[in-house]
Amino acid sequence: MLDAFLDASARTGRFTHGAPRAVTISADGSRLLLLRSTGPTDPVERLWTVDTATGAERLLADPLELFGRPVTYDDLPRAERELRERVRLHAPGIGSYAATGDHAVVAFVLGGRLFRVADGRAEEVPVAGPAFDPRPHGGRIAYVAGDAVHVTGIGRVTPDDGAVWGRAEFNAAEELGRTRGHWWGPDGDSLLVTRVDDSALVRRYLGDPARPEVAPVAQAYPRAGGPNADVELHVVRLNGLSTPVGWDRETYPYLTGVDGLVITVYDRLQQHSLLLAVDPVTGATTELAAFADEHWLECVPGTPCVLDDGRILSTVEEDTRSLAVDGAVITPPDLYVRRLVGNHGGGLLVEACDGDPAEQHLFVVHLDGRLDRLTHGAGTHSAVSGGGVLVTTSATLDGVTRTVTGALSAEPGHPLTDLSGPLPHLGRPVFARVTEHGLPTAVVYPRGHVAGRQLPVLLDVYGGPGYQAITHNPRVWTTKQWWADQGFLVVTVDNRGTPNVSPDFTRAMFRRFSQVALDDQVAALGTLADRHPDLDLSRVGVRGWSFGGYLAALAVLRRPDVFHAASAGAPPTDFRDYDTAYTERYLGLPADNPDGYAADALIADAPGLRRPLLLIHGLADDNVHPLHSLRLSEALTAHGRPHAMVAVPGVSHMTPEGVGERLAAIELDFLRANL
Structure with missing residues (x-):
């Protein structure tokens, strides 16, 4: 059985059920739309409207009434399953919605069925097939069904040519911040629509060993150094006529943003980008601005863009990140x-x-x-x-x-209703910046800790690009406090390479992941032990997921003098088997940086394992494919190195509520036994 905290975490969606999310504001500022369930143990999110002046709320759509029951994973069209995995969304209600600027029309899907809300009333709209990603404009709704874009009242508006129309490809949704593939043109008489040909990509297969009667699912995956999907953009008119948008797609293959008739494109290594204006009649583009960086260009949300006066707003990365x-x-x-x-x-x-x-x-x-x-x-x-x-x-x-x-x-505003339950306890991290690099760190003590009593150390780590662990998010520290209360001093370090400190801090990982991350974690532990003498450095465990899982495995493989046990969840053990857009941004092409890729891979380290290692991987993970843990386990077995592995059928990179908590209980037993 789970203990009380883990059980509460599983039942409450990690203490998020009942909290409002996906807030949008009408153009005139009079109304909000948001998604929220009815309380801390209700996972089903409904659509609400809120009067901004008074705070008065009204329920617009209840999926239990419209769909008849909670929407399960099996109800979702494959395109929606894949997008939810990309954005890490698990919601048995309304996962997302889209609205016109005045909020007069709202559209959403439930299990492939399309619903429209107008005049305060929700009604189902007939569709050509299981619908995905609806977008209203005036009295029409554009949506994706299968591999085509359809418009209500008109029908299919994209060709049947074997390509995928209107959906974001893997790289765009997972790594580049673009989760959409179709946008209404400003006039409402046309759409901008992506056309994706992924026929050149390698196919990976994900099966469920617990259900051998179900055929594996094929995934087109952009493996580092290999081909990418061929992504075009077309101006599609409602009569079905299509005009391709022209730019140098060979040099700039990544389409990262579409804002009206302005698009942003990047080269493969993301060191150069263009801001382009699109002619909606001819599809020709005009360069508005060009950007370059010798390391990589950060995709800062909201930029670059065209201001109302026609000038270009962008960011500049020097000593800090500035607006320009x-x-x-x-x-x-x-x-x-x-x-x-x-x-x-x-x-x-x-x-x-x-x-x-x-x-x-x-x-x-x-x-x-x-x-x-x-x-x-x-x-x-x-x-x-x-x-x-x-x-x-x-x-x-x-x-x-x-x-x-x-x-x-200057007047205090009114609160937005939050129906989530209170956190069972609050974490109290002790923050500090340490070493000559000013690494952000935190130490969490067990509640009631008696000074002078040394405890084993648990390094709870991520350490990779794109994620900042040291923040004021109370849910993060509530979970770390639970780990501390199990008898550990919990340490978290944002090593160089993580975001939001300075450009140079983040760029320290350029062309090499492992050395900087591991060196910084070790140095931070040593400095923190001087400040916190109850850290017992003779008993140091490390746990992490994704890049954190990679760093955990790396730690016991390469620094067994410092780290004594590791729990590595979904670790990318060889970045030559990870995706192009993420990996090549930091490491470059494998052919140009073979030494860097080899140095960051863990398989060759297998013969030297002499500390306890637990590998955890979901067998439905289409982001960090199970091959990563399986190949490391295979190498460890081949060299007679004992280790443990938990393979979880049906679980993806995004561990749903309940699964993550049960895995935490397994990790706790492992760490207690080995520390």
Whole structure:
């Protein structure tokens, strides 16, 4: 049986059921739309509208009434299953929705059935087949069925030519921040639609050994160094006529953004990108701006873009990450910009850091360089803006609050209803920046710890590009506090290569993952032990998932003098078998950096294992394929190196509620036995 915390975590969606998400604001600022379930143990998310002036709520769509029961994984069209895996979404209700700017029409799907909400009433709309990714415009809804884009009242509008129309390919959705494949044109008489030909990609197969009667599923996978999907963009008119959008796709194969008639494209190594304007009649493109970086260009959400006056807004990465207009920096040198939210209060609303990287605040940047700070106090603050209204989410170590306010309002806003249950306890990390690199770290003690009593160390790690572990998200520290209460001093370190400290900090992993990450983790442990003498460095365990699983396995294979046991979940053990867009951004092409790829692979280290190692992998993982753990296990077995492996049928890279908690219980037993 699970203990009380793990059981509560499983029943409450890791304490998120009942919390609002997917908030959008109408163009006039009068209404919000959001998804939320009815309470902490209800996983089924409904669609709600909220009056921004009063906070009054109204239920617009209840999937239990419309679909008759919770939507299961088996109900979903394959395209939606794959997208939910890419965005790490597990929701047996309404997973996502799309609305017109005035919120007059909202569209969503439930198990492939299309629903439209207008005048406060939800009704089902007939479709050509299991529907996916609906997008309303005026009185019509564009959606994907099979490999084609359809429009209600018209029918199929893309050719039947063997390609996939209207869906984001693997690289775009998993690594490049583009989860869509079709967009309405500004006039509503045409769409911009992607055409994806993945015939050149290698096929991988995912089967369920627990159900051998079910045929394996084939996946077109862009393996590092190999071919990518061929992605085109077309202007598709409602009469079915299609005009290809022209740019140098051989040089710039990655389409990362579509905003009206402006698109962003990147080269394969993501060191060069173009911002292009599309002629909707001819499909010809005009270059608006070009960007380059000798390492890689970061895809900063919201940028680059065209301002209302026609100038180009972008980011510049030097000592910090700055906003620039036509190349001229407009933000102060101590501000590190993380995301452009949108227009607000006569300027540009950004999420940024101006000091401690564990914090994030909201600022309005004016084009003349003035800066208005909207949030204060230690925490991670994020926002959605529109129509002069701001919905702010403030995460602190004491909890999460969401507030609705007007533009730069001095008056306190009203809270957005949150029906999630209270956290069973709060984590109390001790933050510090350590070593000459200023690594962000945290140590969590067991509640009631008696000073002078040494405890085994649990390094709870991620350590890879794109994810920051040291933040003020209270749910993160609640889970780490549970681990500490099991009898560990829990240590977390953001080594160089992780985001949001400085460009140079992140770029330290350029062309080599393993050495920087491992060296920084070891150095941080040594420094923290001087500050926290109850860290028993003779008993150090490490656990992680994905890149964290890679780093955990790397730790016991290469530094058994420091690390004494490891639990490695879904580790990419050889990046030559990982995807192109992520791997090549940091390591380059395998043919150009063979030594770097070889140095970062773990298979050759198998003969030297002399510490306990637990490998965990879901057998339905289409991101880090099970081959990674299986090949490492095969090599360990071939060299007679004892290890343990938990292979979980039917589980993907995204462990659903309940599975993750049961795996945590297995990890706990393993770490206790070996530390």
